[in-house]
Amino acid sequence: MxxxxxxxxxxxxxxxxxxxxxxxxxxxxxxxxxxxxxxxxxxxxxxxxxxxxxxxxxxxxxxxxxxxxxxxxxxxxxxxxxxxxxGLIGEQEDPRIWAHGLQLTLTDFIAEIHDVHHPLSSTLYYEEQRDEALRRADLFRRHRLPRFLEYFEQVLEQNPRGAEYLVGDEHSYVDLSLFQTVLGLRYAFPRAIGQLDDDLPKINALVARVAERPRVRAYLDSERRQPFNEDGIFRHYPELDGEH
Amino acid sequence: MxxxxxxxxxxxxxxxxxxxxxxxxxxxxxxxxxxxxxxxxxxxxxxxxxxxxxxxxxxxxxxxxxxxxxxxxxxxxxxxxxxxxxGLIGEQEDPRIWAHGLQLTLTDFIAEIHDVHHPLSSTLYYEEQRDEALRRADLFRRHRLPRFLEYFEQVLEQNPRGAEYLVGDEHSYVDLSLFQTVLGLRYAFPRAIGQLDDDLPKINALVARVAERPRVRAYLDSERRQPFNEDGIFRHYPELDGEH
The missing domain is CATH 3.40.30.10 (Glutaredoxin)
Incomplete structure (x- = not known):
């Protein structure tokens, strides 16, 4: 199809x-x-x-x-x-429900990341809510960013089938979504996520693994992959990353 | 079970x-x-x-x-x-996927409603982000509140099986979730949702129908139903409802 x-x-x-x-x-x-x-x-x-x-x-x-x-x-x-x-999830119901729950946690995380630069409304430009964004960004970097990332690190650590995958012992769509989220964070908040780097060995290993998947690599190198920019979810505004 | x-x-x-x-x-x-x-x-x-x-x-x-x-x-x-x-959804896959999509739109709506009083962070009290909340509430009442409600009104209107239900011709869990959301909005934003009242005949009929379901009514009248209050998602702060 x-x-x-x-x-x-x-x-x-x-x-x-x-x-x-x-x-x-x-x-x-x-x-x-x-x-x-x-x-x-x-x-x-x-x-x-x-x-x-x-x-x-x-x-x-x-x-x-x-x-x-x-x-x-x-x-x-x-x-x-x-x-x-x-073929991006196994056959059984239990891990599928677990995978969907993880994906919905990522959904919430992504919405919070977006709202750092749009704390008031998506009907206003960033420049119209920059002061509020600065306040929100500080709280995001100190509380929510580590909270979400440490959660996914813990999920990997506690996976009884090994820390390589979020769900069971197989690559799944949730791994791809965590991969994309971390790439986005590295683009938007290089300083803040850099400071957490030592606490996220399992996530970093997952990201490195996914990046080496042949079709992922081919895609990232292709013109089909649009670059990150300041119109999307993950925007690099240095002032929101704690640069003064 | x-x-x-x-x-x-x-x-x-x-x-x-x-x-x-x-x-x-x-x-x-x-x-x-x-x-x-x-x-x-x-x-x-x-x-x-x-x-x-x-x-x-x-x-x-x-x-x-x-x-x-x-x-x-x-x-x-x-x-x-x-x-x-x-027994809160039919057997077929297509309406189930549609129902889940509607539920996820409600999820987004609920998060936006919450963030009206917490635009910066749930780690701060409302009083610590009241100025930002006032700005966000104004935009919410003018743009997002009508946008989401008119969407659900349209879904009811366009339902080929009739406007009584969101999904097909049977009561489903999504009807219950829309019901709860509208009750919450009537508590938190009586003025703003009152102004939209004439535009939402199908939603209002759905809410009235659900309220008459015997077990729903018994539940709402019981002590198991906790009242709305200013610690939850739907908080009645008159200043956020446009009262000056």
Missing amino acids: RYELFYWPGIQGRGEYVRLALEDAGADYLDVGRGSPDQDLGVPALEMYLSGDATPRPPFAPPFLKAGDLVISHVANILQFLAPRL | RYELFYWPGIQGRGEYVRLALEDAGADYLDVGRGSPDQDLGVPALEMYLSGDATPRPPFAPPFLKAGDLVISHVANILQFLAPRL
């Missing part, structure tokens, strides 16, 4: 979590948002679904995935659907 | 979304957090799981549900697990 991913062009954003799974599995997919409106792709194609004109089950926001007639919204929901079909 | 719900005592919070499903289905459950530490219940029981001492798969935060040996975290994950067992 050819999957159709719907996400805003120009940023990695939340769509990247789905892209990474599709790329790692070598799946056939169309990145609709990055196509041309001349070919019925691009932003107008997204908007047709968001408006409810294309489906009686409109998504609230991108990313969403079209798989045959099915329209699936929210990263965690999409990955839960795709993972068994792409 | 007797389910064990783990959530902080003293507030409805996110735990309430799970409680409502259990109560509506007449399920047997233990509300661990509200029990006594003398009986190995209460907050120490929660902390044992959060610390990772009780399970190699520690939740990041409450609520979590124990079902036999399984520990399930995050409201949407718990409800996805419970709903088929409690």
